[in-house]
Amino acid sequence: MKTVLQIKLLPDAAQYAALKDTMRVFNEACNCIAEVAFREQCASKFVLQKQMYDPVRKQFGLSAQLTIRAIAKVVDAYKRDKSKQCFFKPAGAVVYDQRILSFKGLEAVSILTVQGRLTVAMQMGDYQRLHMGRGHGQADLVLVDGVFYVLVVIETPTAPSIDPNGFIGVDLGIVQIASDSDGESFSGEAVENTRRRYHELRKALQANGSRSARRHLQRIRRNESRFRRNQNHVISRKLVEKAKDTGRGIKLEQLKYIRERTTVRKSDRAKHSGWSFFQLQSFIEYKAKREGVAVQYVNPRNTSRQCAACGHTEKANRKTQSRFQCVACGRVANADQNAAINIAARAHVNKPIVACNDDNGLSEHSRKPRRLRQGN
Ligand SMILES: [Zn+2]
Structure with a gap:
């Protein structure tokens, strides 16, 4: 690759x-x-x-x-x-x-x-x-x-692909950056707090408008995206390691739908989340490829409204952002984990939307190289 x-x-x-x-x-x-x-x-x-x-x-x-x-x-x-x-x-x-x-x-x-x-x-x-x-x-x-x-x-050399014995389903979100079907989740709280702090600073500096304020803003932006990238590297590495250690593959939602699903689409927050989701998926994909771990994509329709136990699908199943309670069978679960289990159980769709590299657009010179970096 x-x-x-x-x-x-x-x-x-x-x-x-x-x-x-x-x-x-x-x-x-x-x-x-x-x-x-x-x-x-x-x-x-x-x-x-x-x-x-x-x-x-x-x-x-x-x-x-x-x-x-x-x-x-x-x-x-x-x-x-x-x-x-x-x-x-x-x-x-x-x-x-x-x-x-x-x-x-x-x-x-x-x-x-x-x-x-x-x-x-x-x-x-x-x-x-x-x-x-x-x-x-x-x-x-x-x-x-x-x-x-x-x-x-x-x-980069890739490991021979392992025939997966089952899949880990991974649900990507804003509050919990990633939740898997084993019940492990990676909180977005730290990221979200940093983002908010930067956002406040940015507003104050933008009002100022001076040259040094612009420089300062640039630095803030750099720090913020570096922070996110590091976070995504850590999460993707943990998920891929777990999949490899347990002989499983990874299932993810097809990305374009995740963007549609974020409710505050036009806001700064959604823009960042959209990009961050994309980056996290890309990191999972290339690390998995390197380790021979299979990655598959599923249709995300109703993954958060369907009951992982009885299959009943209804909007009312999801009581709050974090709580799932099936109106048919009464099963109570963490909403993200419920979605992750559904993702793990779904049949994969053929064509992944996400590219395997963080970015392969070397010829698009307007892109900044820090987006291209893939350490860790
Ligand atoms: Zn149910």
Whole structure:
């Protein structure tokens, strides 16, 4: 399976300036090429290369290989949406291949810039070290909050899949982030409290509107999403470990319905929850795949209204957010656990909606790399 490694670069001041210049020039060249591509309605690398290669090299002083990558980036973007001309921000990603970016052991990367080839120090975690050397040909140079990263797609080994002996059903929610059919649940309380605290701070800072307030806000946002991601990593790891240890698979609700089910859809909270659900599912999926644990998706219709004991389905069965009481057989249960048992018992639907990677959109340069990271 494919995963994305995020490698932080540690350039000195001169190297930093060179990288930034390279990024700016590269994207200016992309905009120039995009104009022609759109005007002539041309999505052919070959045709654009023939027409643009020399003028772009001359005008922007780009190397041969970076010029070719710029053309390729434009073609990719234009193919995605031919209805409008693509624009590239000055700090958009620069696409590299092994001829212009290579790793020097585990400590440095050799990278082509407008100042020529530079050897830039890099910082990697253990996870990255473990996986270096499995990289494919391409790497993206990105700039996030003033820090340069190289993103590399690697092939991660997966365990042979285990034929599951039963399934753990997992219900995702807002109050309880995840509840499983064994009765174990992971509270969202800590997350929710942090979110609320951040939300208050954000409101106060937004009213302020100064430059330093904006910076502060950015930091808060980063902390919040890092907190959520860590939480999702912990929960997904525990669920996958349990499934593996007991020889079972994992069943989840198909995701698009979870979004519909959250009642306060338009609010900030729902937006966050929607994203967080998606992230948690993705983490469960890729960790499970790595361990050979089967993941299946079920239709979530009425999972929270159906009685897991007698099957009776009625809205009135769910007394409160947390309490389930069947009006037919009188069974009393925790509402999330009842839903999780239903999920475990349901037949799986064919096509999972969620992608197996946290994000596989390396070519979508607008995405921020921290969303791509998959540690732990
Ligand atoms: Zn019942």
